Amino acid sequence: MSLLGLGEFHAFGAAGQRFLYLVPSAAVFALDDPAAALIDALDTHNLSRDDLLAAVAPRFPDAALDETLTELEQVRAVGPVAAPPAPMPTIIPMTPLTPFPLTTMVLNVTNQCNLSCAYCYEYSEDKIVDTTNGAQPKFMSDETARQSVDLLFRESGDNAVVHVSFFGGETLMNFPVLSRVVPYAREQAAARGKRVEFNLTTNATLLTSEMIGFLVDHDISVTVSIDGPREMQNRFRVFHDGRGTYDVLLPRVRELLRRHRSRPIGARVTLTSQVNDILGIYHHLTDEIGFQEVGFAPVTTSPGRDYALGESGFDQMVAEFKVLADEFLETAVAGRHHGFSNVTETLEEIHKGVSKAYPCGAGLGLMGVSTGGDVALCHRFAGSDEHKLGSVTDGIDRNAQVAFLERHHLANKTDCHTCWARPLCSGGCYHEAHTRYGTTTHPNLHYCDWIREWTDICLRIYGELAERNPGFLTRFDS
């Protein structure tokens, strides 16, 4: 007799309710009590349909258990078990339709920086791109910037909105080119009946009142790289002469926050073994400085650097993420905004039911342009010959792109095939993998435990909000 067993899912509870996060569909269903009992009955061993119904029936004499079981089968939470051993889940590799339209072009307008952050992936021991003098132009030219914009529009297909991101180096060191390419991109968008949006990442130490005026006038989103209160910011984020940057950037950031009101200004924090007081950093950046959003990411580094987060560092990080996430939950239940953007981003993906074949848009809808005009996977690889996908003059090398996408599909990451968090993680950042394992194809196995823990935390928050304040989640509908 054929046996029924559990499908692939992650079960979680929130607000007294049982939920399933189904893999790979990424659907979230709430269970009634009989459905939960059927799942529990299959937890330890597989049963035939009749035995399963008989095992649960005494507890729910009046329930339509057969109907409940059918529903569980329909969503594949329960299914027939093949002869043991159970087969590996099948992931069918499918490269997306090509040419895949571009959504975002990241322009590395300079590879120069006025800071000397010890952990910088662009200049530290782990760097990928050859940034020695003369190997790359120090600044992107007007022509290359315009060609980057042209390429973005040319390859944007039917996308009605495209995004231009400015990155560095320190982006503002090439403010002249930036300030000229923004109106150019607006003109090009208007001529094509499209819309273009801009964002910029900066360390804020070079920000002037005129620049702020430009950012406001042109409605440019801004992310500030900042690590927290003075002693934490000054631990790694220093000028070339070793001086701390906190006192230089603080008045500039305050002016930016005061004048730029049309878009949320985000802070982006790099966590290291020495800078890891997440709650303290968050409340300093929001309550004391006034950022609307704060996102955290552990430093990208090969293991063994003294600033790398070790095993205990990750444990502490997730523990503090959890405390801050709980704060997010209570604020959201009350219908108010909380700026812990790591939660917001994950909730949005859960709400939409994102199930990724690739960890991010790099090499797909997003590409990065180096100062010299080479197109690569993303800004972190821009300028690396090994990760080149074309140039702004010759266009995108679609063969190289397809080869990249075939090699990096989730189907090729065997380690991920039994992980329930793969719809959201899909193996993680290519650059992190390259730094850690020497290849972009490797899943980031050093992150697995905390990715699963973090995803579980966010699923519980999602479940709590679905029960206690479902209206909050409608903001993710668009």
Add this chain to the structure above:
Amino acid sequence: MRHLTAINRKAARVEQAVTAPAGDVVALQQGSGPPQQPEGPHIPLGCSLVFSPGWEADRNGGTAGLCQPVERDLFDCHLGCFWPAHVPDQLNHAPDWTSKCAAAQKDWRNIDLIFP
């Protein structure tokens, strides 16, 4: 669904997919199904309106699917249909293909397969 509640948008789509009425699969159907096939009329064409030897019934024993090209291409397409089906080349290779079929209603079993 009465026992599972769809919470996120993907769950709503899964629910929609599994609870959608099954419906007949009808040839040239315009109607219900995935989003790319909006509801529309089913227009009977070709062999469902005329006598077509061998194809009085569809593969389910009904008449709903009669105009599937794969089911028509043996004989009827060769005679009267616009569908570019693979039928024997009666000019060069198989000029006698229908010679034993004087009256289609009686003799249609005499039409055989042709192997090039």
